[in-house]
């Protein structure tokens with residue numbers, strides 16, 4: 001595949017691994033992503049070494065890729081598109097940092113070289129911390145107690161899990177493995193010096209704006225998916241139906257806050273997300289007909305963190321998690337995605353993801369808790385969510 005006149009793309013795995021190792025070496029920032037239902041893989045590179053946190057990355061209208069944490073007290077980053085290309089051979093080099101033009105050629109030469117070994121990571125060890133299970137179940141119990149006392153309606157406690165590799169994980173190979181295993185996921189690999197390296201395959205859209213149409217979804221309720229099961233035979237419990245309905249209600253409340261009354265609502269319906277099933281309602285708004293030209297930015301500020309990953313009402317749920325969760329989620333359940341690229345913005349909730357550091361990685365998952373939740377079931381749910389990555393990476 002021809003990228004520019006003299007540069008040929010080698011295997012996608014190799015190019016991805018090389019691009020990441022170049023950015024790690026040079027202190028540059030990069031995002032690699034594959035949109036749901038597409039085959040093409042996009043890259044955006046920001047060669048500037050000083051990445052500054054940004055409170056509202058969509059406001060700038062700069063083409064780039066947003067990477068934001070869960071905690072709204074901490075700001076996210078915008079990887080500006082010095083260089084944006086895809087594996088179908090499209091290249092745009094707007095280079096807002098003109099002084100760095102030389103780096104562009106250096107980078108393109110490097111990613112097409114035969115540098116990275118294509119070894120798999122070998123044996124992956126999942127750390128068996130006996131206290132983790134008891135601690136999480138206890139957290140679920142405290143969540144149910146808080147709900148029963150009337151402090152909350154829903155909360156989404158989460159946990160982390162460390163894994164170690166015999167050799168550093170080959171990110172190129174594993175990105176492609178995830179992309180092939182999960183065609184409906186948004187698959188991403190992000191490196192920013194300040195955030196480190198993150199790999200994920202999320203099923204959850206936060207907001208999208210394309211052709212003046214705004215979209216968001218309410219995704220919640222989880223069960224294991226057995227391949228071949230017809231989706232219209234899938235049954236959901238009252239607990240799961242209510243849990244998902246709360247997320248829809250949260251979105252409708254956000255529309256109400258800005259007096260937006262005209263929106264399409266479709267669902268809930270059962271959807272497949274890799275090894276799991278969820279309930280999903282889709283919301284759509286015509287931004288021209290409703291005269292909300294900045295709806296993407298406005299809704300992003302109102303929606304995140306949604307009750308799919310935090311809880312309801314929002315402030316007590318945030319406070320509960322800060323007090324009880326006992327770890328920093330970092331970029332897990334934050335949001336990420338391309339902004340103002342090809343006239344579209346598409347942000348996803350950073351789920352089914354892991355933070356990779358040398359020969360170890362940290363996986364994350366959470367589970368929506370309502371009054372009827374059982375600690376054992378919620379523990380199982382976090383296990384199967386982590387398997388989204390664990391079943392695929394090697």
Ligand SMILES: C=C(O[C@@H]1C=C(C(=O)O)C=C[C@H]1O)C(=O)O
Pocket residue numbers: 156204219220221222278308309351352364365366367368369385
């Ligand atoms: C919190 C996660 O997933 C979220 C919680 C869900 C649930 O509680 O059923 C389902 C989908 C996601 O909105 C996760 O994957 O870690």
